[in-house]
Amino acid sequence: MFSFKFTNITIFSNRSYFQIYGCALNQGYTSCEQLIESVRQANVHNCAAADVEFAVAVYVHPYMNNILSVWISVSQLLRKRM
Structure with missing residues (x-):
């Protein structure tokens, strides 16, 4: 039904090099400010590490009567110290 396009596939084939933290949010659209909040x-x-990287993916599913369901996935990737 929906797909995410990742620009760096090596992240997923080399998971042992990264610690991945994140969450997926789903809510109805009311305003951009509300989604940002x-x-x-x-x-x-909120991460103090100098080498942190972030990933964001957004999917919007439309319903009848101008109703929008918004999915937001936010992740942080930290390189593991070897």
Whole structure:
């Protein structure tokens, strides 16, 4: 039904090199500000590591009567120390 396009596939084939933390949020669309606040409350962006990377994916599913269901996936990737 929906797909995510990843630009760096090596992340998933080399999972042993990364610690991956994140969450998926689903809610109805009311405003961009409300969606941004939901992402902030998830607190995935709060990381003090210097080498952290982030990934975001968004999917919007339309329903009748101008109703939108918004899925947001937010992740942080930390390189493991070897």
